[in-house]
Amino acid sequence: MKRRSVVFMILGLLMITAGCTGTQTKTDSAVIEIPEIAYDYYELDNGLKIYVVEDHAVPLVKFEIWYNVGSIDEPERISGISHMLEHTMFLGTESLGKDKVHHLTKQVGGWANAGTYYDFTMYEEELPSAKLELAMAIEADRMRNLKIDPEEFGREQQVVAQERRMRMENNFFMSSMEEIQAAAFTEHPLHHSIIGWMESIHNYTVDDMRAYYMQYYAPNNAVITVSGDVDSKEVFAMARKYFGSYEPQDVTRLGVTEPDQTEERFLKLEKETQVPLIGMIYKIPEGDHEDIVALEALNAVLVNNATSRINSVLKNEKKMIMQAGSFLLSVRDPGYLFVFLIPMSVDSMESVKDSFDAEITRLIQEGVTEEELAAVKKSVLKSRIFSLKSKGSFASLLAINTLRFDNPGLYKEQYESLSHLTGEDIKDAAEKYLVSTKRTVGFVVPEGK
């Protein structure tokens, strides 16, 4: 067991260059101490990793188990099966009846849930800290002893199909994004969304599910996080008791690489919408790549900040768009930057796209201002300090960085990179990644337009 607790010193991040009209209750400081959250770590012989973040504020505990498998591990025929497996895990084991997980956790005053992402699947229980063992037992049992009753499995397929109707099919933004993403990735499983295609959902077999479960649900492919009113040593002892006898297994992955994109892809989608939408996908590297921090800053400066180039010029000055937004899909494999723009009219879509490109060119030619850089750094510093309010979120961060990159401290490295980030770095990222020949553009228009 290794205990880590340090105080992280950040220098110079509050050196704001702009003038201000406000009064101050305290003098600005060039140094701010960010208290680091302490955590304990333990690894069982079978490779199961466990992080514990003690937090004694209230007598509750959150138990989470993270499996290193998600939709990017799925062959196209069984797209969405990671998510279907997440649902199937609530159908029970020999000892846990169908939906018993919910009933047992509710009985002690807690709740259970789960989530699937592109590169992980997570199960969680929050309950009174004295009942941690219940969560530990539930997850240990269903890590290896899942029962798949065909009739129940079929019923759950209907639930997942309905979830797809609700989340994707009847939401023009989500369904458009799904199609643009599919066009951007032709070989890699990012071709499909997390929930998968409807055809796949209806066609999974019990054998498909059994094979997938057996392949990925193993101690050496999982990370446990426990945050709350617990004692680390007791948690580790409990983990040994429940998971210690499980054998590790070989985990093989698809190993599919997306071929280089050499020309811009374009698709026009007709949807039941009153307003048009432009969606663009740019390819970016995996989440621990050295350029990710610059890409996140670029994302803020170009699109997401209130004073971003797109908001300032396309929205406020030229009044061409109603809204803009973007996010980085930053995962275990190379991902993407998704940008969306909502033009004021269908007729202006081409000129909106051209103006967007012109802003990228301007950013590359003129660089980033000191103010823009300062705003990004301020935002990240503030987020970092406010994130300390939730120790559960910190535990999740450790788990995700461990699953993806076996580097729980990645967040610190990236924060350190950010403190040294320059405008030149952001400009270089734009030049390297915001390339039209590596982009996929979707024009989403109202039906018949």
Place this chain on the structure above:
Amino acid sequence: MKRYIVFIIALAFFIPAVRAEVQFSPELFDDLAQSVNKVPEIKIPDYERFVLNNGLTVYLVEDHSLPIIEMAGFIKGGRAHERQDIAGISDFMTDLMKTGTANRTQQEMDRFKELHGLSFGMGVKRDYFTLNGNALIEDSGYLLDLISDVLMNPKFDADYYQRKLMELYQGLSMARSQDPVLVDMIFYRYMYGDHPYGYDSDIDLVTNAVQNYSPEKLMEYYRATIAPNMTVLVFSGDFSIKEMKKEIKKAFSQWEKAPLTLPHQKSLAPKDKYGKIYIIHKKTATQAKIKMGFDLFSRDYPEETSFRMANMVYGSGSFECRLMDTLRVEKGYAYDARAGYNANKLGGEYAVTTDVEPDKALDTYQTVIREMNDILNRVKPITDEELFKTVNFFNALMPKFYVESIDVLESVVLNVEIWNESADRINEMIQKYNSIDAATAQREFEKNLDPEHFMTVILGDKDQIVPQFEEAGIPVEIIEM
């Protein structure tokens, strides 16, 4: 009608149990799941309340756990001030107030907030406006400056006015593509009729009203709704109350008091739509989006806590509630099904919501009613066990919502200043729900709910949905959008 294959395989597949130190069994799990949680007590932090000469009420609490400051606030009145001809104006007014002021252009405002890491928001509720904000403690002065500037110095005739108006029109147009918005428009229009509580959901009404907006109208509305003597602010953070009090006085003392009154309390509309079913036709919809409900009690209803416990059993939305148990676990129809309610100052509404495949619409409608009737007719009354689980759940989780000082104090202030309730309302509620029995919960459920009065709105393809109801002899009205 689209049908999907359901797999029916004769034999269950069992994966052999792996040998572990622990032998899993139903008994083991039952044994581990025994727990009776303590009745929690929420600690209300020491705070100071003071009122400035202009009537602004301020609550302060010191919290030195992190170098931050957080603000919450309320302005009495809210959407209840609106009239039909200016429906939705509260949202547009607060949007413009956040965009810029007489002292700062939009660009200056945005830059100021970003460089100093300031967050600030305003929202509109039916009976009050909300405020929230935060910053690092080093920037607390900037935060106060921003809040006071926004509240005191609005500029509605700014150069961005026309652009914001265009964005509003586009936003309303975009809303017409969103199924939940369309369902809510019909539901709340018929629920609240000519009452401001339903205006914001009615995109037709708001779209018509927008043409009546003008900078002058907005200023007039601002003067009728926003004033220090209607406002309560709460600050929590890494400051000394003594110093912060000085800063607040400096920031807000110039804000002039106004002789405002709360909105006229007109009664809610008559319920002539109850018992009816409306189908909003959308040919391309691949699901039926269902909302069923009726009017409910107002905020001051004395047995609200008992009703809440009963309704959790029926439709909390979690897996153990009756609706989820039937519609998802047993039938596999829905991903989510829940029953919720809003209790406003003048009256509230109750609604069951779910989404299902179109050919399941009738059965879902009938299941929602049957499950409610099974409780009402005491075929399956609320049991002691169900109530115990609900109370036990609340007892365990309630403290986590009141860990942060700002959350506790915000709740205290809402109860005291907006609802005229006790400062200890949170703990009173905890005592209350721990004192009720299944019979009390059952009685409250029976007293307040009646499926005969359900007004139902279903969005979907009428060609798939209507025949089901016609065959069952249930009349429906079609709404073409």
